Amino acid sequence: MKTLKKLKFRSYSSVDEMVKLTLGTRWLKRINQRLKHTEVVDQLVLARLRAGLSQTDLAARMKCTQSRISKIEDSLDAELSLKDIYEYAGAVGVECKLSIN
């Protein structure tokens, strides 16, 4: 019988902690810079998850297909229309405000 390897691993409490300790703060900035392209999309996805909804549940609420939801969630912020954002936010029950000062 094949013997299983003994597992060796190191634990971290977050991705930030891991990156900071292993690669340094410059890398953390580099990663956060990339996440700026999906800030709005990420907020929408988190709102769906907090509401306990699957993509299919949300599609039923928005009267569209699950692949449409998947496409919205895979977009960069710049690719989303205001209509998509308002419809999605309304369906997951979060308030969405656009402010121009």
Next chain:
Amino acid sequence: MRRKRGDLTVFQNGIVCENNERLWTIQEHDEFKRDYKWYAKKRPRELAAVLANFKRLEKMLNSNQHPQLTVAGFIHPEPLGIWALDQRGSMGNLQATRLYCYVESTRKNIHLLAIGSKDSQSADISRVTEIVKSILEN
């Protein structure tokens, strides 16, 4: 000292949030560590892209109590419940890269198993499958 609402508290096995819900812990395996060092040196843009997606996954898992709802275009399910995260969502022309992880829902651990390219995909899947088998045994 009186704790403010929203403060995080260190618990035995990691961090707990306000409602005593423990956050997910990241376990970095030796195989992963090797790939991670190589990618940091040779393919830094690709590594930053997969780590950005990994951070998105971490936020998703910490924000809800149903890991099964965590679906995204950059997550590809593989055998034995392994997830492969790709570099999608980042600007620029990057080489296809995959970060392999295993989400252990019962213990709230995310195991980082390996990083590889599209070319080494099948070999990577076989080696990470072995690690997951060991995790399941333990």
